[in-house]
Amino acid sequence: MSMFVTVTTTAHAQRIPADTSSAAIVGAAFLDAVAAAKWSDAARLLDFAPLDSLRKLRAGAARSMRASHLTVERLMRMNPDMPRAVAIDQVKRHAKQSRGESILSREFGVDDPDSLLRMPMNAVAQRWLMVHDERWQERELARICKERTPSDSAPRFRVIGTVVDDSVAYVLYDRGETHSAMADALNPLPAKVMFLRRAPDGWSILPRADLIGLPPMVVACG
Incomplete structure (x- = not known):
């Protein structure tokens, strides 16, 4: 049976079931680590299996493109x-265009597929988190669009609630309307859902592309 729990600190709050509490704690710890740019701490909370599959898929595609280079x-x-x-x-x-549009660079911050495959998974996870962070994305926009000034303000994440359904959990959260350059009072960024999977050693977070940061960037200068 699914459960919904609103995170609250009031003295009269009901006792939160252990499963829900632990999932919420993992989700909050991850968001705190991301906000503080503690990538090693955040990476340890990710589920490495799907990230490793994505790494191998992207590296294989990059190798194929390299083999058929013009x-x-x-x-x-x-x-x-x-x-x-x-x-x-x-x-x-x-060649210049291919380097600029590198999928590996956008997803893992690494251009060379062989280097990516040699990296330990914790390092891969850290790189993946860094390049999906909104601050990194804004710095990239500033680098490409010379007139832009990047924002290094840390996101102020807020956990709204947690749902646990057997071995799966969902943490609803938002980034704070005042942080993103893409959000304003009339067009706030919507809340997001973090997916967690329970294993014998605890909860781990699925590294979805929309976990943190902005949607895939479309760079437009001017």
Whole structure:
């Protein structure tokens, strides 16, 4: 049977069942670690299995793209009439564009798939958290859009409630309307749901893409 518990500190609050309390504590501890940029502490609370699967999937795709990378010779074979100087310029442009759109870089902060696969999972989890953090995303926007000034304000997370259903838990939380540059009084960011899974050694958090930070960035300068 599912249970909903509102997190409260009043003296008259009802006793929270142990399962719900422990899930809420894990969720709150994770959000506190993220707000303080304590990536090692936050990473330890993640479920590494789905993150490892994602790492292998993305690294495999990056390796395939690298194996089929565009070369001057290949481009000239496909376009026999193309001057070599033009082919060289197009290959350079293609390489620069590929680096700028690296999925690995956006998801793990690492460009090289072999380096990513050699990293221990705790380090992978820390990198994943860092690049999904809203402060990092805002710094990236500021780097690309030279006129922007990044915000380093720590998010003020608020746990709203917790639902436990057998071996799965859901923690409802928000980031605080005043933190994000994408939110204002008329358009607050919606609350988010953190998914947790119970294992013999306790609760772990599923590393969903929308766990923290902004939605996937679409960079628009000007």
